[in-house]
Amino acid sequence: MTTEKEERTLNFIEQFIEEDFAAGKYQGHVHTRFPPEPNGYLHIGHAKAITVNYGIAQRYGGKFNLRFDDTNPVTEDTEYVDSIRNDVLWLGAKWDNECYASDYFQQLYDFAEKLIEKGLAYVDDTPKEEMEVMKGDPNRGKPGTPSVYRERNIAENLDLFRRMKAGEFPDGARVLRVKGDLASPNMHMRDPIIYRIKHAHHHRTGDAWCIYPMYDFAHGQSDSIEGITHSLCSLEFIHHRELYNWLIQNLEIFPSRQIEFARMNVEYMLTSKRKLMKLVQNNVVTAWDDPRMPTLAGLRRLGYPPAGIVEFCERAGVAKRDNLIKYELLEFCVREILNKSATRTMAVLDPLKVVITNYPAGQVEMLPIENNPEDPNAGTREIPFGAEVFIEREDFMETPPPKFFRLSPGEHVRLKGAYIIRCDEVIKDTGGEITELRCSYVTNSRSGSDTSGIKPKTVIHWIAPQGAAQAEVRLYQRLFSDPTPDSHEGKDYLDFINPNSLQVISNALVDAKLMDVAPGTQFQFLRKGYFTVDTESQPGKPVFNLTVSLKDSFKP
RNA sequence: AGACUUAUGGUGUAACGGUAGCACUACAGAUUUUGGUUCUGUCUGUCUAGGUUCGAAUCCUAGUAAGUCUACCA
Numbered sequence: 150m151t152t153e154k155e156e157r158t159l160n161f162i163e164q165f166i167e168e169d170f171a172a173g174k175y176q177g178h179v180h181t182r183f184p185p186e187p188n189g190y191l192h193i194g195h196a197k198a199i200t201v202n203y204g205i206a207q208r209y210g211g212k213f214n215l216r217f218d219d220t221n222p223v224t225e226d227t228e229y230v231d232s233i234r235n236d237v238l239w240l241g242a243k244w245d246n247e248c249y250a251s252d253y254f255q256q257l258y259d260f261a262e263k264l265i266e267k268g269l270a271y272v273d274d275t276p277k278e279e280m281e282v283m284k285g286d287p288n289r290g291k292p293g294t295p296s297v298y299r300e301r302n303i304a305e306n307l308d309l310f311r312r313m314k315a316g317e318f319p320d321g322a323r324v325l326r327v328k329g330d331l332a333s334p335n336m337h338m339r340d341p342i343i344y345r346i347k348h349a350h351h352h353r354t355g356d357a358w359c360i361y362p363m364y365d366f367a368h369g370q371s372d373s374i375e376g377i378t379h380s381l382c383s384l385e386f387i388h389h390r391e392l393y394n395w396l397i398q399n400l401e402i403f404p405s406r407q408i409e410f411a412r413m414n415v416e417y418m419l420t421s422k423r424k425l426m427k428l429v430q431n432n433v434v435t436a437w438d439d440p441r442m443p444t445l446a447g448l449r450r451l452g453y454p455p456a457g458i459v460e461f462c463e464r465a466g467v468a469k470r471d472n473l474i475k476y477e478l479l480e481f482c483v484r485e486i487l488n489k490s491a492t493r494t495m496a497v498l499d500p501l502k503v504v505i506t507n508y509p510a511g512q513v514e515m516l517p518i519e520n521n522p523e524d525p526n527a528g529t530r531e532i533p534f535g536a537e538v539f540i541e542r543e544d545f546m547e548t549p550p551p552k553f554f555r556l557s558p559g560e561h562v563r564l565k566g567a568y569i570i571r572c573d574e575v576i577k578d579t580g581g582e583i584t585e586l587r588c589s590y591v592t593n594s595r596s597g598s599d600t601s602g603i604k605p606k607t608v609i610h611w612i613a614p615q616g617a618a619q620a621e622v623r624l625y626q627r628l629f630s631d632p633t634p635d636s637h638e639g640k641d642y643l644d645f646i647n648p649n650s651l652q653v654i655s656n657a658l659v660d661a662k663l664m665d666v667a668p669g670t671q672f673q674f675l676r677k678g679y680f681t682v683d684t685e686s687q688p689g690k691p692v693f694n695l696t697v698s699l700k701d702s703f704k705p
Numbered sequence: 706a707g708a709c710u711u712a713u714g715g716u717g718u719a720a721c722g723g724u725a726g727c728a729c730u731a732c733a734g735a736u737u738u739u740g741g742u743u744c745u746g747u748c749u750g751u752c753u754a755g756g757u758u759c760g761a762a763u764c765c766u767a768g769u770a771a772g773u774c775u776a777c778c779a
Contacts, residue, residue: 158719224779335774384773471771472718605738
């Protein structure tokens with residue numbers, strides 16, 4: 150037994166947890182949660198939150214809840230609940246409990262009455278606009294002004310709050326406020342609103358309620374009810390923590406601990422719901438699951454494996470400082486997974502015809518080729534070879550630069566898994582466009598039994614018409630031309646759309662056996678990149694998305 | 706202007722008063738029937754100024770810079 154596991158250093162959240170344990174808190178138990186509001190689709194930022202929360206629960210042998218923070222009926226919908234469940238599952242996070250803040254509405258209401266009874270909350274009739282000014286301005290050291298309703302007696306507060314619940318008042322007429330500290334530099338302590346009237350249909354509770362708790366009176370209380378030990382959230386909630394703890398203390402409930410960490414920013418990606426929405430509305434992308442979107446649905450369709458995304462989030466780390474993670478790290482994590490799992494195949498995206506003049510016309514031979522050199526169990530398959538093959542147009546240059554290893558007049562190159570060929574003649578049309586290459590093959594250079602002694606500088610992929618079929622290939626690149634498209638003063642992020650984010654090739658040549666592959670199936674098109682079968686594929690009409698290209702160290 | 710948070714190579718993250726490490730990137734080289742993978746090596750870093758200490762990335766003070774808060778959203 151070694152203590153190899155100990156070598157990994159703890160992130161600051163884990164250090165906090167261990168400090169808690171050392172102090173005898175929570176009996177050494179960890180319980181975390183992922184608390185999305187069901188009002189939109191999950192994106193890469195949510196993947197980070199899931200990875201952090203689920204990862205910590207796993208590392209400590211604890212529990213993990215999926216909780217829908219559904220306290221605002223006007224923006225939420227079950228449609229989102231379903232897609233969120235699906236995405237969380239896809240990432241591989243298994244929750245112990247599926248919870249809804251709305252399941253606690255009665256308890257939350259009782260908590261509110263308790264606060265009123267303790268003289269710590271009051272019903273305020275002040276109009277919204279007035280209340281805003283009365284909050285004061287910390288920038289000028291201006292404290293809040295007490296509402297004239299602040300000293301209402303407990304009985305009246307209770308009566309009014311019950312009548313709010315009974316539906317006696319219209320939306321916005323009154324709110325329930327905590328009696329906090331109007332002079333606090335923390336605005337969240339200046340008598341925050343904890344209940345508001347909303348005569349709206351809730352996706353789960355229907356019309357049972359017309360008052361709904363605010364975030365600050367729902368989130369921490371839900372944490373407490375569920376026995377969440379460590380409530381991990383993003384930095385922006387740091388100012389809420391004082392209220393979070395105040396409420397736990399005064400409600401005398403389970404003391405969950407809120408810990409804030411910096412949310413993850415990724416180059417070339419936006420996660421603002423509003424901004425993503427605009428991309429869809431303006432038809433910059435086709436939908437929320439467009440492969441260029443940073444949504445989990447989009448990344449899934451692009452072909453990013455969930456394990457790669459989780460690995461990425463873990464490698465990005467957890468801390469409290471602002472960060473901008475390199476896009477290259479994401480691509481690295483995706484390639485790392487795909488390299489081990491993707492079946493190799495040869496596809497020619499931009500075909501150039503090669504006629505092998507010394508190979509018997511009409512003859513076809515079957516050649517074995519590896520399915521995946523990284524996987525010893527993947528085996529081999531056979532592909533046809535004949536006197537006519539197609540190679541990638543970019544693999545030939547009539548006048549090559551110094552470091553060009555591929556085919557050029559008089560030069561040798563190996564066709565992967567087949568023979569070494571030499572380019573003898575270049576055929577062009579009247580416009581000077583190369584239409585065909587005439588080559589000769591080295592007869593004793595067959596792959597696996599090569600006795601020619603010729604060492605070509607490289608190997609290129611190819612495909613013979615006997616084993617090829619046409620297919621659509623979609624070449625995706627990052628959506629934006631700038632790593633932080635929304636950070637430029639005077640410019641809109643829409644000004645930085647990459648015009649080449651999608652290039653469609655409708656007549657690529659792929660292995661004819663790939664005509665009926667299932668959406669989601671992944672391949673490495675040799676020397677080109679990893680490709681994933683798109684959801685829009687039809688039997689006999691597959692569409693391949695470029696997930697990520699192979700690293701290419703060729704520099705002309 | 707107030708309060709809070711943060712500051713370590715190009716990027717991200719460790720080092721918890723005792724030799725600044727790891728990963729990604731970049732660049733070299735080895736291997737390779739994918740210019741992929743794999744392996745080896747190299748480059749580059751503690752925001753500034755004081756202080757405490759035998760010794761400071763680490764503790765203290767000030768400054769600078771960045772971020773957050775002032776929704777009947779979460």
